[in-house]
Amino acid sequence: MTKGSRLRLVLRDVASGCAFASMAVSGQLPLWTLGLYGVALVAALAGKRLFARRAKLTALLLLGVAAVLAVNVTSGALNLVVAACAFAGLISAHRLLSAPDAATDGQVHLSGLLMVAGGAALSGELVYGLFLVAFSVLSSVSMALGVVEAAVPEGEPVPVRAVLRPLATGVTFAVAGAMAFFILFPRLNWNMTGPRAAPGLGPATTGFSNTVRLGGAGTIKDNPRIVLRATLSPDPGGDALNAYWVGRTYDIFDGLEWTNAGGVRREREPLLTLRPGGDNLIHQRVELLPAYGGRTLIALETPSRLGNAVANGSTGSRRTFLQELAGGEARFLEAGLSYSYEAYSLPPGGSGDTFRRLPSVEQDALLALPEALDPRVSQTAARVLNGEREPLAAAQKLAAWLQREHAYTLELSGEREDPLADFLFERKAGHCEHFATALTLMLRTQGIRARLATGFFGGERVNDGYVLRAGDAHAWTHVLVPERGFVTVDATPPAHRPSQGSRLLQRLLGLYEALESRWRNSVVDYSFRDQVDVARALVRPPKGSESTERSRLPPPRAWGAALLAGMVVYAAWRLVTRLVGRPRPHEATRFVDLVEAVLLPARLFRAEGETLEDLDARLAREGHPLAPALAPATRRYLEARFGGRPLRQGEAEQLIRALQRAVTAHVRLEAQRARAAAAEPRARAS
Amino acid sequence: MNLRLKQRRARLRAWLRPPRTLKVTRIGRTYLVVTFGVGLGALNTGNNLLYLLLGLLLSMVVVSGVLSERCIRDISVRRVGTDAAFAGEPFAFRWAVSRKQGHAFALTFSEADSPLLGGGGVGYLPANVEHVVRANLTAPRRGPLRMTGVRVTTTWPLGLFAKTRVLPLEGLLLVYPKRTYACQEPGDAERGPVGDSGNPRRNDGSGDVTGLRELAEGEDARRIHWLKSASTGKLLRVEREREERRTWVLTVEAGLAGDALERRCEEVAALAHRLLDEGHEVGLNTTDRRLRSGAGSAQEKRILRALAWLGFEGAREEEEEAA
The missing domain is CATH 2.60.40.10 (Immunoglobulins)
Incomplete structure (x- = not known):
C-alpha cells in the first residue's frame, strides 16, 4: 500500500469517526453502540481490517444488531430515530473493518453522510457543527485522493500535495456556499418542532432535593459547568450580576437536615403567581440546561410570577404545567432534558410578604429550633447581638460576626453528630450551608423569624445574557422584616459565594458558551423572521437604528472598506506572485539588449526577426567597420546562450566597453567625413 | 456528393x-x-x-x-x-x-x-x-x-x-485483420522445391548474381546496381541466388463480401505471417491490387495494410486524395 493510499484510508476513517461523533454528542446513542464503533475505529486506524476476508458472513452481525435495536424500539426503550442513527454507525463500523476498495470507500463516505444527517436530527450542539465541518473536509480530501489514485498508473505515487491545494479552495467555497444557501434559502415552515435538547457530556450536577443535609464536602463549588442561561429585561448591563437566584426555601431544621412544612399547594398551573408584583418587575427569559438536572424553577430573588414553561426533550419541545410546593418552590410537571420559561421578579429590597399572610405551618416553622440544639448557639447569638432586636440589623450583625470568626472551607470530611455546633465551636470552618444554617438558627434563638434559601449566586455576562455555573450553587438566609417581608442576608464571606472552580476552566467554558450562544442564535434558531431581517438590512438600515444603542459591530461601510482592502491586497499579492514567478530573461539575453543599445548611435538596427549572429554576418558581408568589434561580442553571446559557457563576472561590461569605444570612434569618424564632405566645393552644372 | x-x-x-x-x-x-x-x-x-x-x-x-x-x-x-x-x-x-x-x-x-x-x-x-x-x-x-x-x-x-x-x-x-491460426495450406509455391524444386535461381538471395531487373516500388534500394543503372538511365536491381526460399502468391478471391471476406483476409494474414516467419517470400493478389513477392516484416506490413483496405477501396481513394 502506498503512502497516499494509507493517508486516504486514515482520512476516510477519521472522517467516519467525526460523523459518528456528530451523533454521539447528542448523548442519546446506546453505550454499547459507542463501544462497538470505538473498537472498530481504533482497529481500522491501526490497519486491522478484521472483516476483510469474511465480509458477507460478518454482515450477518449487522442483522443481529438490527434485531437488538428493533427490540429496543418496540419495547419503547429506544427512539426510532436514535436506533436508525445507531444502526448507520454500526454499518459504517462494519465497512471500516472490511477490505478497502472503491465500493467500500463509497459506502463508508455515504454512511458517514447518513450519520451526519442523523446527528442533525439528534443534536443542535456547537460541537455538531465542528464535527460536520471536519467530516466534510476530511471526507472530501479522502474522496479526491481516491479519485486521483484510481487514475494514477500502478506503482506511481499519488500527488497528495498537488491535490490538496485546489481541493482546499474548493472546500472553502463549498462551506461559503453552504452558508449562503443556509441564509438565503427561504424557510417554508416556522420550525414548529422547537429546539431539541441533548443531555451533553457527563451527569447532571445540581438539581434540588426536598432536604438539605448539613455536612460533607462541597464539591459542587468546583464545577464550572453552565446550568442556566437568562436574558434580563431591563438589562442591568454589568459583566458580573452578583445576584441571588432562588430555587426554594427551607424552614424546619432537625439538627442535621433542612425540610419544609407543608406539601403541594397548587397542582397544575400554566402560570404561577407566587406574590403580587408592581410595574417595576424584572423580566427573565430563563433556560435551564441539561447540566442542571432538576425540575425546580430558578428565578432572580424575589420571584413574583413564573410561566410559559417549555420542556425540551430529544425529540422536540412541548409546553408544560407548573406545580407549586411548600417553600415557594415551583416545579415543572413534565420531565425534560432542559427547560425554558419566563419569570418576573421583584426588584431587590424585600419580598413584600407579611407574616399574617403566610400559611400557618410556615408561621410556626419560622421560629422552630431543633430539640437537641446546643445551648451555646443561643448564648453566642445573644452575646453577639448584645440586645439588638431589629431583625435586619441583628441578622447583619450576626453575619458579620460569622464572617469574621469563621473560615470558609470546602474540605469537610466525615459525618458529625451536631454539624452546627461543630461548625460554630469546634472546626470554625464550613461552607455556605453551614454559614446560612448558623445565621438562621442563631436568629431564631433570639426570636427573629428566618429561613434558609437555596439557589445560585452570581451571573456572568455572555453575549446579551447571563449564565450561572453549577459552582454558583449557594445557600443564604431570609430574614423576615416587618413591612418589607423576607430580606436576604448572606453570612458566607463574599469572596466564596460564587463558583470556586479553576479560573482557566471557567474562561474556557465561558468562551465555549459564547460561541454556543452565537451558534444557537445564528444557526439553530434561524428562522423566516431572521431571513426577513437579513433582507431588510440589505435593502435599508433597520428602523430606529439611529435612536437605539449603537451596535458593537463595525458599520457597514467599515465592512465594505475591509472587503475592498482585502481585494486590493489579494490583487497585489497576485501581481507580486506573477512577477516573482515570471520567467526571468537569460543573462545572455540582457547582454544582447546592451549590445543593441550600444549599436544605436551607429544607426545599426536589427531587422525584424534578425538575430545577433545574422546582424554580425550581415555587417561582415558588407565590410562594415564595426564588424570586427561586434564579432567577439556575438561569439561570446552565442557561447553563453547556447554553449553552456556563461559570462564571467565583469566580462559583459568589458565586451560592451570595447564595443562602445569602437562605436564612438566610428561615429566620430563618420561625423568628420560628413563635415569634410560638406566642406568640399561642389561642381555646379551649368 | x-x-x-x-x-x-x-x-x-x-x-x-x-x-x-x-x-x-x-x-x-x-x-x-x-x-x-x-x-x-x-x-x-x-x-x-x-x-x-x-x-x-x-x-x-x-x-x-x-x-x-x-x-x-x-x-x-x-x-x-x-x-x-x-x-x-x-x-x-x-x-x-x-x-x-x-x-x-x-x-x-x-x-x-x-x-x-x-x-x-x-x-x-x-x-x-x-x-x-x-x-x-x-x-x-x-x-x-x-x-x-x-x-x-x-x-x-x-x-x-x-x-x-x-x-x-x-x-x-x-x-x-484479426490474428488467427491458418487452417488451410497456402497451396503450391510459385517457385521453389515444388515444380521448380531445387532450382537455385531464386531471387533476392545472398548467393551469386543471377541477373538484373528493374527496381519495383517498395523494394530495397540497397539492391540497386548503380553502375548499370547509370548506364541505362533507370534503376536496376541485382538478383542473387537463394538456396531455401520459396515464393507464394496468396490470393483473396474476387466477389467475397461480409463475413466470407473477413475470414479470407484473416486466413491470408495468418498464412502470410507463417510463411514470412519461415523465411519465404509472399506476394498478394487481390481484386484490384497486386503485391509483388517479398520477404521480411516490411512485406508482412504491406500485406496487412493491403488486407486492411480490402472492401474499403472508396475510403482509400479519399484518403489518397486528401493526402
Missing part, C-alpha cells in the same frame, strides 16, 4: 452535441438520493442543521462541477498512435497530453465516436508538461477507422460525476 453529405452530417452532429456531457457515477447517484432525502427532511421538519447540511451537499455538487470544468479546460491532445492494431485484440495506443496552465487530475482518454474500446488515464497533469498517456485499445473489426476526436473524462474531485469533453482531432487508424 456522398462525401459532402457526410461532412455536413458530421458538422451538424458536432454542432448539436453539447460541449460537455455529465454522467452521474454510482456513488454520485447515492449521494444525490441522500441529498434529496436531507432536503425533504429539512423542509419537513424545519431543522436548521439539516438546512445547513443540505447547503453543504449542494455546494459540494456545484464546487465539483467547477473544479471538474477547470480540470478539463485548456487541454490539448495529439495522437502518438500505435505500431500495429489488429482487430479483436488489445493494442497499445498513445496520446500526448498537455495543458498550458493549471493542473489537471484524474483524466481518462478514449477515442470519441469510434468503435475502439478501452482508454488510458493520467492521475496528475501539471502545466506545460507533455505527458504520454498509454492505453490498451481494442478494435472490433478490420479496416480503416476514422477518428474524429479524443474524449477526455474526469471524475475529479469527488468521483460523484464524470464530466466529459470531446476534443476534435481527425485521424485514421488502419486495423489489420
Whole structure:
C-alpha cells in the first residue's frame, strides 16, 4: 500500500469517526453502540481490517444488531430515530473493518453522510457543527485522493500535495456556499418542532432535593459547568450580576437536615403567581440546561410570577404545567432534558410578604429550633447581638460576626453528630450551608423569624445574557422584616459565594458558551423572521437604528472598506506572485539588449526577426567597420546562450566597453567625413 | 456528393452535441438520493442543521462541477498512435497530453465516436508538461477507422460525476485483420522445391548474381546496381541466388463480401505471417491490387495494410486524395 493510499484510508476513517461523533454528542446513542464503533475505529486506524476476508458472513452481525435495536424500539426503550442513527454507525463500523476498495470507500463516505444527517436530527450542539465541518473536509480530501489514485498508473505515487491545494479552495467555497444557501434559502415552515435538547457530556450536577443535609464536602463549588442561561429585561448591563437566584426555601431544621412544612399547594398551573408584583418587575427569559438536572424553577430573588414553561426533550419541545410546593418552590410537571420559561421578579429590597399572610405551618416553622440544639448557639447569638432586636440589623450583625470568626472551607470530611455546633465551636470552618444554617438558627434563638434559601449566586455576562455555573450553587438566609417581608442576608464571606472552580476552566467554558450562544442564535434558531431581517438590512438600515444603542459591530461601510482592502491586497499579492514567478530573461539575453543599445548611435538596427549572429554576418558581408568589434561580442553571446559557457563576472561590461569605444570612434569618424564632405566645393552644372 | 453529405452530417452532429456531457457515477447517484432525502427532511421538519447540511451537499455538487470544468479546460491532445492494431485484440495506443496552465487530475482518454474500446488515464497533469498517456485499445473489426476526436473524462474531485469533453482531432487508424491460426495450406509455391524444386535461381538471395531487373516500388534500394543503372538511365536491381526460399502468391478471391471476406483476409494474414516467419517470400493478389513477392516484416506490413483496405477501396481513394 502506498503512502497516499494509507493517508486516504486514515482520512476516510477519521472522517467516519467525526460523523459518528456528530451523533454521539447528542448523548442519546446506546453505550454499547459507542463501544462497538470505538473498537472498530481504533482497529481500522491501526490497519486491522478484521472483516476483510469474511465480509458477507460478518454482515450477518449487522442483522443481529438490527434485531437488538428493533427490540429496543418496540419495547419503547429506544427512539426510532436514535436506533436508525445507531444502526448507520454500526454499518459504517462494519465497512471500516472490511477490505478497502472503491465500493467500500463509497459506502463508508455515504454512511458517514447518513450519520451526519442523523446527528442533525439528534443534536443542535456547537460541537455538531465542528464535527460536520471536519467530516466534510476530511471526507472530501479522502474522496479526491481516491479519485486521483484510481487514475494514477500502478506503482506511481499519488500527488497528495498537488491535490490538496485546489481541493482546499474548493472546500472553502463549498462551506461559503453552504452558508449562503443556509441564509438565503427561504424557510417554508416556522420550525414548529422547537429546539431539541441533548443531555451533553457527563451527569447532571445540581438539581434540588426536598432536604438539605448539613455536612460533607462541597464539591459542587468546583464545577464550572453552565446550568442556566437568562436574558434580563431591563438589562442591568454589568459583566458580573452578583445576584441571588432562588430555587426554594427551607424552614424546619432537625439538627442535621433542612425540610419544609407543608406539601403541594397548587397542582397544575400554566402560570404561577407566587406574590403580587408592581410595574417595576424584572423580566427573565430563563433556560435551564441539561447540566442542571432538576425540575425546580430558578428565578432572580424575589420571584413574583413564573410561566410559559417549555420542556425540551430529544425529540422536540412541548409546553408544560407548573406545580407549586411548600417553600415557594415551583416545579415543572413534565420531565425534560432542559427547560425554558419566563419569570418576573421583584426588584431587590424585600419580598413584600407579611407574616399574617403566610400559611400557618410556615408561621410556626419560622421560629422552630431543633430539640437537641446546643445551648451555646443561643448564648453566642445573644452575646453577639448584645440586645439588638431589629431583625435586619441583628441578622447583619450576626453575619458579620460569622464572617469574621469563621473560615470558609470546602474540605469537610466525615459525618458529625451536631454539624452546627461543630461548625460554630469546634472546626470554625464550613461552607455556605453551614454559614446560612448558623445565621438562621442563631436568629431564631433570639426570636427573629428566618429561613434558609437555596439557589445560585452570581451571573456572568455572555453575549446579551447571563449564565450561572453549577459552582454558583449557594445557600443564604431570609430574614423576615416587618413591612418589607423576607430580606436576604448572606453570612458566607463574599469572596466564596460564587463558583470556586479553576479560573482557566471557567474562561474556557465561558468562551465555549459564547460561541454556543452565537451558534444557537445564528444557526439553530434561524428562522423566516431572521431571513426577513437579513433582507431588510440589505435593502435599508433597520428602523430606529439611529435612536437605539449603537451596535458593537463595525458599520457597514467599515465592512465594505475591509472587503475592498482585502481585494486590493489579494490583487497585489497576485501581481507580486506573477512577477516573482515570471520567467526571468537569460543573462545572455540582457547582454544582447546592451549590445543593441550600444549599436544605436551607429544607426545599426536589427531587422525584424534578425538575430545577433545574422546582424554580425550581415555587417561582415558588407565590410562594415564595426564588424570586427561586434564579432567577439556575438561569439561570446552565442557561447553563453547556447554553449553552456556563461559570462564571467565583469566580462559583459568589458565586451560592451570595447564595443562602445569602437562605436564612438566610428561615429566620430563618420561625423568628420560628413563635415569634410560638406566642406568640399561642389561642381555646379551649368 | 456522398462525401459532402457526410461532412455536413458530421458538422451538424458536432454542432448539436453539447460541449460537455455529465454522467452521474454510482456513488454520485447515492449521494444525490441522500441529498434529496436531507432536503425533504429539512423542509419537513424545519431543522436548521439539516438546512445547513443540505447547503453543504449542494455546494459540494456545484464546487465539483467547477473544479471538474477547470480540470478539463485548456487541454490539448495529439495522437502518438500505435505500431500495429489488429482487430479483436488489445493494442497499445498513445496520446500526448498537455495543458498550458493549471493542473489537471484524474483524466481518462478514449477515442470519441469510434468503435475502439478501452482508454488510458493520467492521475496528475501539471502545466506545460507533455505527458504520454498509454492505453490498451481494442478494435472490433478490420479496416480503416476514422477518428474524429479524443474524449477526455474526469471524475475529479469527488468521483460523484464524470464530466466529459470531446476534443476534435481527425485521424485514421488502419486495423489489420484479426490474428488467427491458418487452417488451410497456402497451396503450391510459385517457385521453389515444388515444380521448380531445387532450382537455385531464386531471387533476392545472398548467393551469386543471377541477373538484373528493374527496381519495383517498395523494394530495397540497397539492391540497386548503380553502375548499370547509370548506364541505362533507370534503376536496376541485382538478383542473387537463394538456396531455401520459396515464393507464394496468396490470393483473396474476387466477389467475397461480409463475413466470407473477413475470414479470407484473416486466413491470408495468418498464412502470410507463417510463411514470412519461415523465411519465404509472399506476394498478394487481390481484386484490384497486386503485391509483388517479398520477404521480411516490411512485406508482412504491406500485406496487412493491403488486407486492411480490402472492401474499403472508396475510403482509400479519399484518403489518397486528401493526402
